[in-house]
Amino acid sequence: xxxxxxxxxxxxxxNAVALARLRTGDPMGMQGExxxxxxxxxxxxxxxxxxxxxxxxxxxxxxxQGHVAGTRGLLLVCHGMAQGDDALIESRDALEKLLPLVExxxxxxxxxxKLYRALLDCSFSLDPKTPGSTRLRAFxxxxxxxxxxxxxxxxxxxxxxxxxxxxxxxxxxxxSNTDWASCRDAMEKLGLGGDTWLVRExxxxxxxxxxxxxxxxxxxxxxxxLLMLDAYPVHASEGLKIILDRHGQKGDPDDALGExxxxxxxxxxxxxxxxxxxxxxREMMTRWLRQLLLEEFFGILSDDDRTLQRRLNxxxxxxxxxxxxxxxxxxxxxxxxxxxxxxxxxxxxxxIARFPEERRGMHACIMQFEHHHVVEFNSEDSAxxxxxxxxxxxxxxxxxxxxxxxxxxxxQIMQGASSLSKPMRHLDGLRLSWEGKFAAExxxxxxARVAFCLKYQCMYDGxxxxxxSREKYxxxxxxxxxxxxxxYSEKERAYVKxx
Numbered sequence: 001x002x003x004x005x006x007x008x009x010x011x012x013x014x015n016a017v018a019l020a021r022l023r024t025g026d027p028m029g030m031q032g033e034x035x036x037x038x039x040x041x042x043x044x045x046x047x048x049x050x051x052x053x054x055x056x057x058x059x060x061x062x063x064x065q066g067h068v069a070g071t072r073g074l075l076l077v078c079h080g081m082a083q084g085d086d087a088l089i090e091s092r093d094a095l096e097k098l099l100p101l102v103e104x105x106x107x108x109x110x111x112x113x114k115l116y117r118a119l120l121d122c123s124f125s126l127d128p129k130t131p132g133s134t135r136l137r138a139f140x141x142x143x144x145x146x147x148x149x150x151x152x153x154x155x156x157x158x159x160x161x162x163x164x165x166x167x168x169x170x171x172x173x174x175x176s177n178t179d180w181a182s183c184r185d186a187m188e189k190l191g192l193g194g195d196t197w198l199v200r201e202x203x204x205x206x207x208x209x210x211x212x213x214x215x216x217x218x219x220x221x222x223x224x225x226l227l228m229l230d231a232y233p234v235h236a237s238e239g240l241k242i243i244l245d246r247h248g249q250k251g252d253p254d255d256a257l258g259e260x261x262x263x264x265x266x267x268x269x270x271x272x273x274x275x276x277x278x279x280x281x282r283e284m285m286t287r288w289l290r291q292l293l294l295e296e297f298f299g300i301l302s303d304d305d306r307t308l309q310r311r312l313n314x315x316x317x318x319x320x321x322x323x324x325x326x327x328x329x330x331x332x333x334x335x336x337x338x339x340x341x342x343x344x345x346x347x348x349x350x351x352i353a354r355f356p357e358e359r360r361g362m363h364a365c366i367m368q369f370e371h372h373h374v375v376e377f378n379s380e381d382s383a384x385x386x387x388x389x390x391x392x393x394x395x396x397x398x399x400x401x402x403x404x405x406x407x408x409x410x411x412q413i414m415q416g417a418s419s420l421s422k423p424m425r426h427l428d429g430l431r432l433s434w435e436g437k438f439a440a441e442x443x444x445x446x447x448a449r450v451a452f453c454l455k456y457q458c459m460y461d462g463x464x465x466x467x468x469s470r471e472k473y474x475x476x477x478x479x480x481x482x483x484x485x486x487x488y489s490e491k492e493r494a495y496v497k498x499x
Contacts, residue, residue: 011098055080059088066097071111076100078118082125089122089132099139106146116143117156121191124198128169143169155189166190172201180206184231194232203235204242205230210245217253218246226260236264241277248281258288262347267468269324270350289347290319293327294365296344301333301363308474311380311426314435315367317455317480320447324368328353332360372442375421383423386441391420432483433476439483452480464494 058068058076068074077098081088088094102119105112119140126133141164147153149161160166163186165174175183183202191198206228210221225243229236240261247253253261265274268285275282298304298312327348335341345352355362363378373394374386387394424441426434442448453460456477457468465481470488478488478495486495 001486040448047266050076050079052083053081059083062098063088063091063094068101069491071105074098075114075118078102078115078122081119082122082130085134089126089136090130092132092135095132095135099136104142106143113147113154113157116140116147120156120160121196122189123167124171124192125196128171128198134169137167137169137171156191159186159189165305166198171198172205175202176205176209180228192322194234195410199232200235203232203239206468207239207242208364211242222257226256229260240264242287244277244285248278248284253284254289255292258285258292262289262313267350287319290322290325291316293325293348294338296347297327297363297365297378298394300340300344301329304378304380310378311389312360313455313477314438315376317448317451318367318369318442318445320451321369321442321445322367323370326351326353326366328355328364328366330355332365362410369442380426383425384438386422386424387420388422394420401410428476433479436479439480441483444484449484464492464496466492466494 057078058073059080061073061076062068068077077088081095081098102112102115103452105115119136123133123136123140126136128134128137144160144164144167147157147161149158152439163174165171168174175186177395178186178360187199187202188454194200207225210218210225222243225239229239243257244253244261247257262268262285268275268282268289272282275285294312294315298309298315299306302311303313329352333341361378365376365378367374367376369389371389373389375385375387377384402434422441424434424437428434430436432440449460449465452458453465456473459466459468465486467478470478481488485498487498488494489496
């Protein structure tokens with residue numbers, strides 16, 4: 001028995017064993033084997049990867065000598081014809097020499113498919129206005145019919161046969177009107193990376209189309225747009241800028257948009273240089289993040305009544321007046337198993353200091369306003385400390401390492417209760433609730449008044465605040481207006497500013 005006979009015998013034995021393992025009466029087993037075979041076949045349809053230097057050398061040889069060194073050399077040139085500042089495809093003479101060399105391999109199907117795929121990738125990476133790209137697409141389009149689709153044909157070829165218009169004058173238009181799931185599936189099967197011209201055009205076309213819609217339709221498109229930018233992060237900054245500039249014209253962002261933007265560009269007031277969007281859009285995100293941080297501090301770390309949320313409701317009124325905010329956290333704020341705390345720390349990145357004492361259950365929120373620095377602790381029984389900004393910077397800011405993560409002592413904050421700070425407790429009086437007392441200390445601001453009227457359904461006419469219904473909210477709400485110097489008039493059924 002010679003070597004050929006032994007090989008034939010071995011292959012027969014292997015096939016017999018493989019077939020014996022299959023349960024021919026089990027359709028699920030047969031289907032699984034078919035899928036594995038298809039995956040195995042598909043692995044050989046993936047484009048080969050070559051070192052960039054090897055491709056550059058092959059292109060340079062072709063550029064100088066006008067010929068290639070065998071099939072591998074031709075494949076290298078096909079892969080590299082769009083690379084470099086002086087791309088080979090932009091040379092008409094070089095292109096007309098190369099394409100006939102590729103066409104000679106039409107009868108060698110596997111080799112021809114590799115060459116075709118390399119040219120196809122080149123075509124999708126190019127702006128259609130690039131010299132030579134029209135000629136290349138026409139060449140590829142003319143040869144597409146030579147491929148016969150079978151059940152083992154690679155996904156990229158099946159997709160291209162399904163969408164031959166991708167080789168037309170406006171390939172981006174072919175997929176831009178399909179739903180995002182189908183579009184993404186097609187791009188993945190074609191093997192298109194985020195850095196290709198076609199993907200960029202598809203992403204930007206969908207974003208521009210969404211920004212041209214009315215507000216409701218635009219908001220409906222946001223989840224898809226964010227999924228798209230997450231899938232192709234190379235275009236995330238460019239696309240997000242367009243989305244935020246459009247969104248900044250109306251309303252506040254939803255949480256998904258806010259999370260994506262802060263995750264990509266960081267804190268909007270700590271690092272404004274990293275936010276290339278318009279100023280109104282950045283201010284919108286600043287408001288959103290400050291409100292979120294207040295909600296998380298008073299909702300997760302504090303012992304406040306979750307139903308009433310009095311402290312959160314009050315400080316949210318002054319959200320637009322804040323110049324900055326910081327958090328000082330105790331040891332238990334770093335519990336690894338608590339996802340709520342993890343998200344809070346991520347949102348507050350760059351704003352967190354730590355108590356150096358081995359304190360558990362003590363945390364502080366520091367809010368900076370034009371005339372005050374206010375420190376609220378997580379316990380509602382603790383006083384809030386109002387520091388007069390005109391008396392200088394509170395001493396606790398000079399604690400060791402404060403500028404970065406830092407450490408600051410709880411006593412450093414509370415010791416300022418003498419000349420520089422005014423401790424105020426969350427205790428209601430006969431005339432004013434604690435909210436009214438705090439409001440009197442902070443005074444009325446235009447943004448706080450606007451926030452109050454929006455939150456509690458009131459109308460402001462320049463001198464009066466007219467509530468839609470006083471019975472809808474409790475004394476702690478209307479006490480804010482009393483603290484601002486308004487008095488209720490039964491005759492006018494409104495709160496009137498007192499002179």
